[in-house]
Amino acid sequence: xxxxxxxxxxxxxxxxxxxxxxxxxxxxxxxxxxxxxxxxxxxxxxxxxxxxxxxxxxxxxxxxxxxxxxxxxxxxxxxxxxxxxxxxxxxxxxxxxxxxxxxxxxxxxxxxxxxxxxxxxxxxxxxxxxxxxxxxxxxxxxxxxxxxxxxxxxxxxxxxxxxxxxxxxxxxxxxxxxxxxxxxxxxxxxxxxxxxxxxxxxxxxxxxxxxxxxxxxxxxxxxxxxxxxxxxxxxxxxxxxxxxxxxxxxxxxxxxxxxxxxxxxxxxxxxxxxxxxxxxxx
Amino acid sequence: xxxxxxxxxxxxxxxxxxxxxxxxxxxxxxxxxxxxxxxxxxxxxxxxxxxxxxxxxxxxxxxxxxxxxxxxxxxxxxxxxxxxxxxxxxxxxxxxxxxxxxxxxxxxxxxxxxxxxxxxxxxxxxxxxxxxxxxxxxxxxxxxx
Numbered sequence: 001x002x003x004x005x006x007x008x009x010x011x012x013x014x015x016x017x018x019x020x021x022x023x024x025x026x027x028x029x030x031x032x033x034x035x036x037x038x039x040x041x042x043x044x045x046x047x048x049x050x051x052x053x054x055x056x057x058x059x060x061x062x063x064x065x066x067x068x069x070x071x072x073x074x075x076x077x078x079x080x081x082x083x084x085x086x087x088x089x090x091x092x093x094x095x096x097x098x099x100x101x102x103x104x105x106x107x108x109x110x111x112x113x114x115x116x117x118x119x120x121x122x123x124x125x126x127x128x129x130x131x132x133x134x135x136x137x138x139x140x141x142x143x144x145x146x147x148x149x150x151x152x153x154x155x156x157x158x159x160x161x162x163x164x165x166x167x168x169x170x171x172x173x174x175x176x177x178x179x180x181x182x183x184x185x186x187x188x189x190x191x192x193x194x195x196x197x198x199x200x201x202x203x204x205x206x207x208x209x210x211x212x213x214x215x216x217x218x219x220x221x222x223x224x225x226x227x228x229x230x231x232x233x234x235x236x237x238x239x240x241x242x243x244x245x246x247x248x249x250x251x252x253x254x255x256x257x258x259x260x261x262x263x264x265x266x267x268x269x270x271x272x273x274x275x276x277x278x279x280x281x282x
Numbered sequence: 283x284x285x286x287x288x289x290x291x292x293x294x295x296x297x298x299x300x301x302x303x304x305x306x307x308x309x310x311x312x313x314x315x316x317x318x319x320x321x322x323x324x325x326x327x328x329x330x331x332x333x334x335x336x337x338x339x340x341x342x343x344x345x346x347x348x349x350x351x352x353x354x355x356x357x358x359x360x361x362x363x364x365x366x367x368x369x370x371x372x373x374x375x376x377x378x379x380x381x382x383x384x385x386x387x388x389x390x391x392x393x394x395x396x397x398x399x400x401x402x403x404x405x406x407x408x409x410x411x412x413x414x415x416x417x418x419x420x421x422x423x424x425x426x427x
Contacts, residue, residue: 005297006304006373013308021316054323064313071309072302085308086301089294094302190320191313 005086009075012085016075020067021190024197025049041245042179044193052190059189066105067191070198073098077205078139080215080226091139092131095206096124102202105195106177118256119175123203125264126168129161129271130154130210143214153213158278160270165211167264169237172203173244173251174260204237205230212237300373307369314362 028046031038044052059067073095075085088094103116133154134141146153155165177196180188208214212233215226223229244251372389382388 006300009301009304010308010311013305013310014312015308017309017312017316021312053320054327068306068309068313071312072306075305075309085305086298088298088302190316 009085012075013071016085017071020071020074020194020198020201023201024193027197037239037242037246039246040248040251041176041242043197049193052188052193059191062108063105063189063192063195066102067195067198069098069101069105070195070202073102074198074202074205076139077202077209078143078214079230081140081143083215083226084139087140088138090137092127092137092142095139096120096127099123099202102195102199105192106199107180112178115175115253115256118258118261119171122171122256122260122264123168125261125268126164126171127206127210128268129164129275132272132275133157139209142210143216146213147216147220149216149220150213150218152216153211155211155213158271158274160267160274161211164264164267164271165207167260167267168207168211169240169244170250170255171260171264172200172207173241174253174256175203176200176241176245176251200238200241201234204241205234207237208233296376300376303369304373307365310365311362314358314365 024044025046027038027043028049031043032046072085076088076091076095076098078084084091100120103120104113106112106116130142131137134145142154150156154161156162177199179196180192208230215230217223217229372393376385376389
């Protein structure tokens with residue numbers, strides 16, 4: 001803990017909120033240049049985002065709370081060793097709690113709530129083996145444990161972690177928020193659009209920290225510019241999620257009912273058995 | 283050694299909770315700035331004639347210049363002040379003073395010193411807005427007479 005930590009956390013919160021506000025415009029810009037990438041991923045166009053900025057509907061307190069939770073989760077994810085708002089001992093637990101609050105802001109329709117519950121269960125089961133390996137919920141430990149090049153990344157530590165990573169990506173693709181439905185009473189607004197666009201970004205960043213070596217490069221010789229490494233990897237993960245989104249067989253919402261959670265449970269149990277059998281440590 | 287000093291619950295927990303609170307303070311501050319900016323953009327687009335060229339945070343939004351200050355605006359301003367002037371200094375004070383026995387009194391002093399300039403600014407802006415409203419009312423009444 002160093003001096004000025006609350007001030008730094010305040011600035012990180014500002015930065016994370018600013019990124020989330022601007023992110024829908026970035027997605028709209030990408031969609032304008034590559035519309036095929038977003039054939040099944042609904043994002044607001046730049047014109048629609050501009051209209052939301054100028055005359056969007058008043059945000060409901062539920063959406064504002066969910067957006068605040070998502071921005072908090074984004075600020076807690078590290079961009080480098082210690083490059084985060086707060087270095088919490090139970091950072092992963094905080095992150096999952098904030099993700100639950102953020103998901104409640106999307107929609108309260110029963111089908112959407114069930115989808116969110118299935119997705120969250122799947123993500124938690126995919127992250128559980130990593131908690132076993134690092135023996136804690138500290139986000140920084142996830143990154144520190146993967147130092148030493150691509151061979152040390154959790155993605156390639158054992159086959160069950162690889163399966164868990166694939167299931168995680170499928171769950172993120174299936175969780176891609178649907179556009180608001182006027183028939184269901186959903187209201188659209190700037191913060192609601194930011195929430196829908198920002199959720200896949202935060203989940204992709206979490207995947208980068210958990211499975212893709214966090215801020216470390218492919219080879220130790222290229223370690224440095226940690227924020228750039230993390231940003232590039234997160235962009236690649238988002239690209240994979242968008243590609244999965246275009247494949248209904250992998251990203252159908254119905255998978256979140258029981259297929260993906262069951263598969264994640266199997267991967268979690270398998271990873272635990274592998275860890276116990278091989279005695280693998282950090 | 284002092285028997286009255288409280289035992290720290292967990293030395294790191296206070297730091298982490300202070301950082302967490304400051305982080306959410308930053309997020310809410312950004313949301314407030316975005317909301318204020320959108321309001322300005324909407325007013326410019328709507329081209330409302332009743333609004334003044336330099337709207338102060340305490341400026342009444344109703345068309346009647348003799349109406350009292352808008353309660354919603356007052357609440358928003360008070361909330362922004364509380365957020366900016368209390369959360370960060372409190373977090374810093376707790377982090378530096380824990381577990382000082384006089385932490386409570388020192389926090390009170392921090393709050394008073396933090397709120398004093400904001401209260402002064404509020405009074406000045408409210409007075410300026412009131413004077414502007416009275417001038418507008420006088421201008422509107424004069425053509426009738």
